[in-house]
Amino acid sequence: MSRVVHIQSTEEWRKAIEETKGGKSAIVDFTAIWCGPCQRVAPEFDKLSLAHLEIAFLKVDVDKLQDVAAECGVSAMPTFIGFHNGEKVDTVVGASMDKIRSLIATLSSK
Numbered sequence: 001m002s003r004v005v006h007i008q009s010t011e012e013w014r015k016a017i018e019e020t021k022g023g024k025s026a027i028v029d030f031t032a033i034w035c036g037p038c039q040r041v042a043p044e045f046d047k048l049s050l051a052h053l054e055i056a057f058l059k060v061d062v063d064k065l066q067d068v069a070a071e072c073g074v075s076a077m078p079t080f081i082g083f084h085n086g087e088k089v090d091t092v093v094g095a096s097m098d099k100i101r102s103l104i105a106t107l108s109s110k
Contacts, residue, residue, distance in 0.1 A: 030069055
């Protein structure tokens with residue numbers, strides 16, 4: 001079970017970030033099917049989505065949505081970016097669950 005929304009288009013991406021305006025938060029997992037570390041953290045990301053209902057959990061496949069990845073400055077996978085109120089809050093590059101949890105804690109406190 002998971003609450004993670006898999007973004008399928010640039011339009012979906014824009015809508016999802018627009019929805020954070022008004023004081024909401026989202027964490028985005030920029031991932032790729034061929035990325036081993038991405039696949040290792042995916043189950044943990046799914047579990048965290050169930051524990052933090054106040055945050056939107058989004059996933060972007062960088063191969064399918066290269067324009068979104070480029071717009072967000074993603075150059076390595078996995079990259080996790082937190083957004084609050086439509087603005088980038090912080091970025092975690094790599095599969096460090098401690099850093100990902102810390103970013104989620106920051107977003108939860110907003």
